[in-house]
Amino acid sequence: xxxxxxxxxxxxxxxxxxxxxxxxxxxxxxxxxxxxxxxxxxxxxxxxxxxxxxxxxxxxxxxxxxxxxxxxxxxxxxxxxxxxxxxxxxxxxxxxxxxxxxxxxxxxxxxxxxxxxxxxxxxxxxxxxxxxxxxxxxxxxxxxxxxxxxxxxxxxxxxxxxxxxxxxxxxxxxxxxxxxxxxxxxxxxxxxxxxxxxxxxxxxxxxxxxxxxxxxxxxxxxxxxxxxxxxxxxxxxxxxxxxxxxxxxxxxxxxxxxxxxxxxxxxxxxxxxxxxxxxxxxxxxxxxxxxxxxxxxxxxxxxxxxxxxxxxxxxxxxxxxxxxxxxxxxxxxxxxxxxxxxxxxxxxxxxxxxxxxxxxxxxxxxxxxxxxxxxxxxxxxxxxxxxxxxxxxxxxxxxxxxxxxxxxxxxxxxxxxxxxxxxxxxxxxxxxxxxxxxxxxxxxxxxxxxxxxxxxxxxxxxxxxxxxxxxxxxxxxxxxxxxxxxxxxxxxxxxxxxxxxxxxxxxxxxxxxxxxxxxxxxxxxxxxxxxxxxxxxxxxxxxxxxxxxxxxxxxxxxxxxxxxx
Amino acid sequence: xxxxxxxxxxxxxxxxxxxxxxxxxxxxxxxxxxxxxxxxxxxxxxxxxxxxxxxxxxxxxxxxxxxxxxxxxxxxxxxxxxxxxxxxxxxxxxxxxxxxxxxxxxxxxxxxxxxxxxxxxxxxxxxxxxxxxxxxxxxxxxxxxxxxxxxxxxxxxxxxxxxxxxxxxxxxxxxxxxxxxxxxxxxxxxxxxxxxxxxxxxxxxxxxxxxxxxxxxxxxxxxxxxxxxxxxxxxxxxxxxxxxxxxxxxxxxxxxxxxxxxxxxxxxxxxxxxxxxxxxxxxxxxxxxxxxxxxxxxxxxxxxxxxxxxxxxxxxxxx
Numbered sequence: 001x002x003x004x005x006x007x008x009x010x011x012x013x014x015x016x017x018x019x020x021x022x023x024x025x026x027x028x029x030x031x032x033x034x035x036x037x038x039x040x041x042x043x044x045x046x047x048x049x050x051x052x053x054x055x056x057x058x059x060x061x062x063x064x065x066x067x068x069x070x071x072x073x074x075x076x077x078x079x080x081x082x083x084x085x086x087x088x089x090x091x092x093x094x095x096x097x098x099x100x101x102x103x104x105x106x107x108x109x110x111x112x113x114x115x116x117x118x119x120x121x122x123x124x125x126x127x128x129x130x131x132x133x134x135x136x137x138x139x140x141x142x143x144x145x146x147x148x149x150x151x152x153x154x155x156x157x158x159x160x161x162x163x164x165x166x167x168x169x170x171x172x173x174x175x176x177x178x179x180x181x182x183x184x185x186x187x188x189x190x191x192x193x194x195x196x197x198x199x200x201x202x203x204x205x206x207x208x209x210x211x212x213x214x215x216x217x218x219x220x221x222x223x224x225x226x227x228x229x230x231x232x233x234x235x236x237x238x239x240x241x242x243x244x245x246x247x248x249x250x251x252x253x254x255x256x257x258x259x260x261x262x263x264x265x266x267x268x269x270x271x272x273x274x275x276x277x278x279x280x281x282x283x284x285x286x287x288x289x290x291x292x293x294x295x296x297x298x299x300x301x302x303x304x305x306x307x308x309x310x311x312x313x314x315x316x317x318x319x320x321x322x323x324x325x326x327x328x329x330x331x332x333x334x335x336x337x338x339x340x341x342x343x344x345x346x347x348x349x350x351x352x353x354x355x356x357x358x359x360x361x362x363x364x365x366x367x368x369x370x371x372x373x374x375x376x377x378x379x380x381x382x383x384x385x386x387x388x389x390x391x392x393x394x395x396x397x398x399x400x401x402x403x404x405x406x407x408x409x410x411x412x413x414x415x416x417x418x419x420x421x422x423x424x425x426x427x428x429x430x431x432x433x434x435x436x437x438x439x440x441x442x443x444x445x446x447x448x449x450x451x452x453x454x455x456x457x458x459x460x461x462x463x464x465x466x467x468x469x470x471x472x473x474x475x476x477x478x479x480x481x482x483x484x485x486x487x488x489x490x491x492x493x494x495x496x497x498x499x500x501x502x503x504x505x506x507x508x509x510x511x512x513x514x515x516x517x518x519x520x521x522x523x524x525x526x527x528x529x530x531x532x533x534x535x536x537x538x539x540x541x542x543x544x545x546x547x548x549x550x551x552x553x554x555x556x557x558x559x560x561x562x563x564x565x
Numbered sequence: 566x567x568x569x570x571x572x573x574x575x576x577x578x579x580x581x582x583x584x585x586x587x588x589x590x591x592x593x594x595x596x597x598x599x600x601x602x603x604x605x606x607x608x609x610x611x612x613x614x615x616x617x618x619x620x621x622x623x624x625x626x627x628x629x630x631x632x633x634x635x636x637x638x639x640x641x642x643x644x645x646x647x648x649x650x651x652x653x654x655x656x657x658x659x660x661x662x663x664x665x666x667x668x669x670x671x672x673x674x675x676x677x678x679x680x681x682x683x684x685x686x687x688x689x690x691x692x693x694x695x696x697x698x699x700x701x702x703x704x705x706x707x708x709x710x711x712x713x714x715x716x717x718x719x720x721x722x723x724x725x726x727x728x729x730x731x732x733x734x735x736x737x738x739x740x741x742x743x744x745x746x747x748x749x750x751x752x753x754x755x756x757x758x759x760x761x762x763x764x765x766x767x768x769x770x771x772x773x774x775x776x777x778x779x780x781x782x783x784x785x786x787x788x789x790x791x792x793x794x795x796x797x798x799x800x801x802x803x804x805x806x807x808x809x810x811x812x813x814x815x816x817x818x819x820x821x822x823x824x825x826x827x828x829x830x831x832x833x834x835x836x837x838x839x840x841x842x843x844x845x846x847x848x849x850x851x852x853x854x855x856x857x858x859x860x861x862x863x864x865x866x867x868x869x870x871x872x873x874x875x876x877x878x879x880x881x882x883x884x
Binding site (some may be wrong): 238315 | 631633635636642643666667668740822826827828
């Protein structure tokens with residue numbers, strides 16, 4: 001016991017003396033000292049009017065398998081991210097609203113409380129005024145916003161699960177904009193002079209997956225036969241709203257390097273039947289089509305598309321397929337673990353607009369959802385992820401896309417469009433490809449309140465621990481991250497950070513924070529807020545790591561949690 | 566009581582003439598009484614039409630019920646009904662009930678659906694009657710602990726809401742038309758077993774049974790040739806009404822996705838798959854729903870009529 005106490009005292013002494021030595025030399029602390037604890041203390045800078053004690057989140061090396069080695073506040077306005085591996089998509093991920101910055105004092109006082117879940121404090125153009133659960137969510141303008149202030153005094157979120165009900169409200173003029181009018185109503189909206197319809201670009205993909213560890217899908221000829229024998233255009237023309245595109249590649253073309261390489265096969269049932277006969281199935285075979293009955297813009301009518309696929313397999317390839325509907329959670333668990341023995345219908349929507357979000361996730365070495373991963377695909381992907389310049393990485397993505405086309409782990413079908421409808425007098429209206437409509441720039445014909453109606457009520461407004469798009473959209477009006485996606489687009493631009501500069505091999509990023517940014521509670525943004533926010537999300541051992549459910553799924557999935565069990 | 570006392574009169578009543586003539590005329594009389602009831606006649610007409618529809622489905626239906634018409638005709642998904650006689654342009658292909666969500670002719674699917682519904686009715690009621698009659702007769706005839714065991718099991722089955730129990734059984738067996746039939750069959754066993762047992766209990770105390778026994782007839786023979794025919798009347802009524810319940814339950818299971826699997830044109834599943842389109846394409850839920858309603862109504866009307874016609878008290882009153 002006493003030896004341990006002496007050792008830790010000695011450790012502290014060494015740390016303190018090193019810090020003193022560094023500061024005494026007059027040089028600014030470029031690197032935080034290797035601390036014994038996660039939070040090191042530094043003496044107050046003599047020039048600063050208020051003492052600033054830079055915080056550090058130290059993962060204790062990279063052995064935990066995550067993404068960050070260290071996140072350190074260097075001074076009030078500088079944060080340094082040290083990564084375990086270089087990442088070209090770092091800024092794209094950082095701009096995701098889940099990683100919005102909260103004030104550290106507020107986090108420490110409110111972590112996990114109802115206050116945090118319902119009245120988050122951020123830096124955004126709107127602040128939460130009142131949330132009447134089950135009814136509406138009211139925001140009011142934040143007058144000290146650092147950027148362009150919101151046009152309307154008040155922003156109201158309402159929700160209704162029925163597309164027809166949302167449209168009724170819009171036509172009655174009780175709301176100014178609605179999400180996802182039903183595809184059947186697109187023409188109604190278009191033909192109404194009081195309304196405008198904006199098609200949301202499709203940053204998603206529906207694919208027909210086959211698990212190659214189950215026969216007969218182990219044979220590439222069978223998989224290729226299915227790729228050739230399905231008339232994808234017929235599916236898209238008949239079951240998807242206008243604006244949807246037959247997928248030429250797995251990744252949508254709006255994403256840089258998404259569709260380099262040869263486009264997907266054309267429909268050719270004759271060649272498909274020959275391939276199937278070559279593989280030893282001249283009379284087809286029996287299989288199962290699995291899907292979950294959940295609406296997504298990449299799969300607006302799951303049951304109808306499954307039946308269409310069943311009919312096509314029967315007509316074009318003589319494959320008899322039974323249809324099995326699975327419960328959503330079970331379906332995701334079973335399909336992503338590679339346990340489904342037939343064909344399954346699944347899709348993917350972009351979390352952040354980068355090709356790695358599509359390809360690396362699905363075709364990476366660790367993903368068993370299509371059976372045994374193919375080195376022909378994941379090796380170029382691994383190499384490409386190390387390269388920041390999209391043009392330089394293009395040949396590798398081309399190689400990966402061509403390998404996907406050749407090996408057919410799945411058949412990409414469609415990038416499904418959805419839409420947003422507004423009243424005709426709304427200016428600045430957008431349909432964002434990432435689903436993050438930004439209401440601060442919208443002017444509802446001079447009215448002082450903008451009313452928005454979406455599919456569902458937010459789950460909570462503490463979006464660090466949410467994954468649901470309906471919640472994220474609400475949070476995006478209130479909180480901001482270091483970077484942001486351009487309004488109505490996917491390009492990444494600085495937000496709370498003025499700039500983040502990488503080092504040579506993209507493994508250390510130094511971000512300079514914007515000056516004079518104030519949170520809704522009046523406190524000023526500093527580097528410690530950034531470190532505390534990331535500590536809250538990443539460090540499973542932190543007392544702040546409570547959130548709503550405590551899962552912190554995006555922190556976990558994109559970065560990897562520190563001190564996780 | 567001596568054997569000789571009861572033997573003589575019963576022997577008289579066992580006279581072949583005396584027994585067969587009234588029983589034949591009983592059925593004929595029943596039919597006559599049935600046809601006199603207009604509600605029963607309506608039921609019969611509905612069911613007759615349905616039966617013809619099922620038998621001649623390939624001749625009536627203009628399309629294959631599972632054929633997707635994309636690329637074959639210039640039609641859209643969920644197109645409204647187009648009937649030439651009612652002013653739909655002649656150059657448009659005729660679809661009396663419109664097209665469904667997968668661009669298939671709804672009329673053809675509805676016609677073929679009658680096959681499934683009638684099959685479901687026959688199969689489940691047949692299964693339930695055979696098993697239920699056997700169990701009920703055994704319980705009623707032997708009494709004692711056999712009766713207790715069988716009827717308590719039936720009570721347990723009856724304690725569950727029928728549809729919920731059927732869903733539970735399908736959940737165990739896996740979704741599919743045959744499993745759904747089995748589930749509905751199992752669920753409807755108790756009602757037949759009870760009817761049969763009650764009949765057996767009243768019949769077996771009657772003198773002619775004692776006489777049969779005295780004549781040396783085996784238990785099985787007594788059950789089959791004496792008890793069963795006498796318990797048939799309530800079974801027929803119960804069975805006819807049971808048809809309606811079985812079809813309704815099967816439609817409900819299919820509606821929930823547990824019964825008939827796509828692309829089978831079953832009315833319940835047709836209703837279930839398009840239920841969200843009730844406001845945008847009402848024809849897709851209207852016609853299958855109408856057919857289910859008509860079928861169930863037909864069996865109920867016929868069942869009610871049969872019950873009245875077979876009831877000796879009512880028969881006497883109406884002559």
